Amino acid sequence: MVNTKSLVPDGLEQALVTDLYQLTMAAAYHRHAMSGRASFELFVRRLPARRGFLVAAGLEQAVHYLEHLRFAPRDLDYLRSLPGLRSQPAAFFDALASLKFTGDLEAVPEGTAVFPNEPILRVTAPLIEAQIVETFLLAAVNFQTLIATKAARVAGAAQGRPCYDFGLRRAHGPGAGHLAARASFIGGCAGTSNVWAARELGIPCVGTMAHAWVMAHAEEAEAFRRFAAVFPDGTTLLIDTYDTLAGARLAAAIPGVAAVRLDSGDLLALSKEVRRILDAAGARPVKIVASGDLNEYKIASLLAAGAPIDAFGVGTELVTSADAPALGGVYKLVAQEVGGQWVDRAKDSPDKATYPGRKQVYRRFDGGSYRGDTIGSAEESLPGEALLAPVMRGGRRLCDPPDLRAVQERARQDVSRLPSGVRSTGEPVKYPVAFSETLDARRRALKAGRA
Amino acid sequence: MVNTKSLVPDGLEQALVTDLYQLTMAAAYHRHAMSGRASFELFVRRLPARRGFLVAAGLEQAVHYLEHLRFAPRDLDYLRSLPGLRSQPAAFFDALASLKFTGDLEAVPEGTAVFPNEPILRVTAPLIEAQIVETFLLAAVNFQTLIATKAARVAGAAQGRPCYDFGLRRAHGPGAGHLAARASFIGGCAGTSNVWAARELGIPCVGTMAHAWVMAHAEEAEAFRRFAAVFPDGTTLLIDTYDTLAGARLAAAIPGVAAVRLDSGDLLALSKEVRRILDAAGARPVKIVASGDLNEYKIASLLAAGAPIDAFGVGTELVTSADAPALGGVYKLVAQEVGGQWVDRAKDSPDKATYPGRKQVYRRFDGGSYRGDTIGSAEESLPGEALLAPVMRGGRRLCDPPDLRAVQERARQDVSRLPSGVRSTGEPVKYPVAFSETLDARRRALKAGRA
Numbered sequence: 001m002v003n004t005k006s007l008v009p010d011g012l013e014q015a016l017v018t019d020l021y022q023l024t025m026a027a028a029y030h031r032h033a034m035s036g037r038a039s040f041e042l043f044v045r046r047l048p049a050r051r052g053f054l055v056a057a058g059l060e061q062a063v064h065y066l067e068h069l070r071f072a073p074r075d076l077d078y079l080r081s082l083p084g085l086r087s088q089p090a091a092f093f094d095a096l097a098s099l100k101f102t103g104d105l106e107a108v109p110e111g112t113a114v115f116p117n118e119p120i121l122r123v124t125a126p127l128i129e130a131q132i133v134e135t136f137l138l139a140a141v142n143f144q145t146l147i148a149t150k151a152a153r154v155a156g157a158a159q160g161r162p163c164y165d166f167g168l169r170r171a172h173g174p175g176a177g178h179l180a181a182r183a184s185f186i187g188g189c190a191g192t193s194n195v196w197a198a199r200e201l202g203i204p205c206v207g208t209m210a211h212a213w214v215m216a217h218a219e220e221a222e223a224f225r226r227f228a229a230v231f232p233d234g235t236t237l238l239i240d241t242y243d244t245l246a247g248a249r250l251a252a253a254i255p256g257v258a259a260v261r262l263d264s265g266d267l268l269a270l271s272k273e274v275r276r277i278l279d280a281a282g283a284r285p286v287k288i289v290a291s292g293d294l295n296e297y298k299i300a301s302l303l304a305a306g307a308p309i310d311a312f313g314v315g316t317e318l319v320t321s322a323d324a325p326a327l328g329g330v331y332k333l334v335a336q337e338v339g340g341q342w343v344d345r346a347k348d349s350p351d352k353a354t355y356p357g358r359k360q361v362y363r364r365f366d367g368g369s370y371r372g373d374t375i376g377s378a379e380e381s382l383p384g385e386a387l388l389a390p391v392m393r394g395g396r397r398l399c400d401p402p403d404l405r406a407v408q409e410r411a412r413q414d415v416s417r418l419p420s421g422v423r424s425t426g427e428p429v430k431y432p433v434a435f436s437e438t439l440d441a442r443r444r445a446l447k448a449g450r451a
Numbered sequence: 452m453v454n455t456k457s458l459v460p461d462g463l464e465q466a467l468v469t470d471l472y473q474l475t476m477a478a479a480y481h482r483h484a485m486s487g488r489a490s491f492e493l494f495v496r497r498l499p500a501r502r503g504f505l506v507a508a509g510l511e512q513a514v515h516y517l518e519h520l521r522f523a524p525r526d527l528d529y530l531r532s533l534p535g536l537r538s539q540p541a542a543f544f545d546a547l548a549s550l551k552f553t554g555d556l557e558a559v560p561e562g563t564a565v566f567p568n569e570p571i572l573r574v575t576a577p578l579i580e581a582q583i584v585e586t587f588l589l590a591a592v593n594f595q596t597l598i599a600t601k602a603a604r605v606a607g608a609a610q611g612r613p614c615y616d617f618g619l620r621r622a623h624g625p626g627a628g629h630l631a632a633r634a635s636f637i638g639g640c641a642g643t644s645n646v647w648a649a650r651e652l653g654i655p656c657v658g659t660m661a662h663a664w665v666m667a668h669a670e671e672a673e674a675f676r677r678f679a680a681v682f683p684d685g686t687t688l689l690i691d692t693y694d695t696l697a698g699a700r701l702a703a704a705i706p707g708v709a710a711v712r713l714d715s716g717d718l719l720a721l722s723k724e725v726r727r728i729l730d731a732a733g734a735r736p737v738k739i740v741a742s743g744d745l746n747e748y749k750i751a752s753l754l755a756a757g758a759p760i761d762a763f764g765v766g767t768e769l770v771t772s773a774d775a776p777a778l779g780g781v782y783k784l785v786a787q788e789v790g791g792q793w794v795d796r797a798k799d800s801p802d803k804a805t806y807p808g809r810k811q812v813y814r815r816f817d818g819g820s821y822r823g824d825t826i827g828s829a830e831e832s833l834p835g836e837a838l839l840a841p842v843m844r845g846g847r848r849l850c851d852p853p854d855l856r857a858v859q860e861r862a863r864q865d866v867s868r869l870p871s872g873v874r875s876t877g878e879p880v881k882y883p884v885a886f887s888e889t890l891d892a893r894r895r896a897l898k899a900g901r902a
Contacts, residue, residue, distance in 0.1 A: 014625075014647075016646040016647035016650060017619070017625045017628070017629075017645070017646070017647045018619070018645075018646055018647075019617070019619060019620070019644040019645065019646070019658050019661075020644050020646050020649075020656050020657060020658030020659075021644065021658035021659050021660055021661050022658075022661075023646065024658060024659050024660065024681075024682070024686075025660060025661060025663065025664050027681055028660075028664065028677065028678050028681040028682075029667075031680075031681045032677055032681075034667065038667065040663070078646075078650045079646075082656055083684070084658075084659065084682060084686075087682075087683075087684065088681075127667065131663060134620070134661075134663075135619050135620050136625065138620035138621070139619055139620050139621075139622060139624060139625050139628055140624070140625075142620065142621055143622070143623045143624045143627070144624075166470070168468070168469075168470060168586050168590055169470070169585070169586050169589035169590050169593065169780075170589070170590075170593055170777045170778070170779070171590060171594070171623065172594045172622065172623035172624075172627035172630070172631070172771070173590060173591070173594045173595075173623075173626050173627050173629075173630045174465075174468045174587065174590050174591075174626065175624050175625065175626020175627060175629075176594070176623035176624050176626060176627040177468070177590055178468075178624075178626075179623070179624040180623070193470040193471050193472065194468070194469075194470065195467040195468070195469055195470070195471050195474065195529075195530075196465075196467035196468045196469075198471075199467060199529045205471050205533055206471060207470050207471030207472035207473075207475060207535075208471075208472050208475050208535065209472055209475065209476060209479075210470075210472050210473075210476060210585075211783075211784075211798050212476065212491070212582060212585075212783075212784045213476050213479065215783075215784045215796045215797070215798055216480075216485065216489065216578065216784060216787055216796070226479065226483055227479050229482075230475075230478055230479040230482045230483075230539075231475070231479075231535060231538075232538075233534070233538065235475075235535075241798055241799070242798075242799045264802065264803050265802075316777045316779070317777075320623070320771075320776045320777045321776075322776050322777055325771045325772075325773050325776035326621045326767045326768075326771045326773060327621070328621070328767070329620075332662075332663075332666075333662075333663045333666045333667060336667055345666045345667070346666070347662050347666055347692055347693075348692070348693045348694075351715060351716075352715050
């Protein structure tokens, strides 16, 4: 049902959606016949500001990319024209022409709560294949994880009231708007105003009226009457084009109105006044929808102060994760086959050191709550649920993508199982994550070997 | 040369890349036979934090969208299935089936410096056409203008040293990475690491080596030698995988190295030490490239402290405009044809009031510097250069898209003509922009008529 093809700029040419250095390194791997397999893991080093957890998302786009990775003749023509690659031998371009992703992928399911240093996915494949997919995998997972996390915070603040993605116009272009609609739904939004995303993803599409409709009439009352007449089954009237309280009185008098929307001004005071106006007019079932630069902090503050708001439209702040607009996921070599033997690999730059070896994450669950994770070696067995599971083998996916509603439900359940302090939108408590003794020992051994 | 088709998720189905309320309003306009023309203007209400100016970008994507806007049969099937639209008459869907954009577009050229309240573009078309294009036009112009502006700040801080877009992996998905590469180039970047974007846009593609290459070897020295052997015409070695200064000494000993890259640690101290090491080894022509969470503030501070850095790779902060990750452009009805007469329209919400009528921006230039702008009525003539020019008439574009290098040059010249305080990256001076007396009078008249 989900048209993942359309989530990349051009299905046939996505091999070039990468950084040039992946291809210069590929040329060097090829020249030196470095054809053994390697394992790379994708993880986040630190949580963005004020976040206590992440909700993993973007895996489906990653899998689709890996399944369809091909260099078209036109791609190769372009690469041959580049100064850095012009002098490479024909054999290298022949290798690219026949390149497919033939490797394995393990990953945590989309919708899983994850923490720093925990692998979200691991690629094991011939070195060139594993290398050149880095950029796309990061672009897919970083952004959707960022937005699914933001949406989980927004939905948490709304305490069960529906929140909708209204952000397409402020997203980082139409493609970002689409991916944001998807990730927002995973994180707990109830739907989107983005028609294309709603259709492609099979999720609810919402929206009724903008200020332009009201402005296109000489009188607000006439604008409301005429709009309601077109949608007799119930509509939402936007009441803040001129004077919100006057707009509320007009709306209360119109039969068949399901809700009014406030998009500006003091939403706390206005929502209370508007509720009184609606109730006094006997328009009790008419709901109040609020929008206008909302985020989890403002929603929490409105509800704590008793604002009688029934639903929220969240745009800019949701689809850009405005208070933390990037996720610094990285993709690092952790093991490599050299002469038929797997050897550990790690990086040791200041503040950017990594742990060697293929890993697994073990999550302990007790009394309805997650108690802590241990990042262990993939070869050891530790207490708790193992989060990483096989997704692809030999370049083929092992099962169909899950329904997006199931992913949303997984995220809802996973976040609800986090200790409440970890879920705080303010200064969250740190969720306990430790490395296993085995991994620590392997890291020390690798460092000693290099020193 | 530029494949703008590929900049939207799917060339054939882009009509649905919109908010649902555009289509519910379209149904209501259709039902009430509101078929007269209307003018909408796209502008920004306030500058993002710390910005003194904006660099307009995204017009080409907007024009391409308007030229190709069509509802496919599959789109209409989906719309007919939606609760809000299900009960609409067949005539409405017939109207959508034959809908094309038949209107006029005026705009400031891409690369023009613009300020709050100045129209970046104006659409004049039958009401339904002018309405439903709102969301896409905003998505196109908001994001690229945001990034072109950020890039102009980054390039300004680098004082002529080349800056490159390295941000694809942290962009808001692959589509955002592509548009960010384009807008970064307009704002003054010298190229991008994004291969697909470089090809589609015809701009320089850059990149050499990541940490994985070094990590895939037992010895850093071997990794460097083997990489340089593949690129004898000159390459850039990444020297911070383990110990940056040791890496510099190794790199200095390798013939044919064009540059070294620093990606972590104290870039000021390290660049000075590395310069000394390279110079002592007689490797004077070897340049130093710096990357790693850079932005205009860090670049300015590094150069002010005398960091001997020759070029910058800028990623996350550039492609997400991290310190101001959204631009709040809006698209507002300003005039409408009613019974054959054009009447002024404006919105009067708290903090969101707009000026009525079609506008023109007049910019005064004297002594090599822009002196200030007046936003006047499109019908009046004021001193200065008029910035908005016709781009489409009757749904057809009037001339071919300009070469991206010409757009970049326009941006460079336009920004260089701003008073220096306006260009400051800290707390910029406000550039003088005033409304004409004619516009002020029309606004008062409209408000008086409504009161």
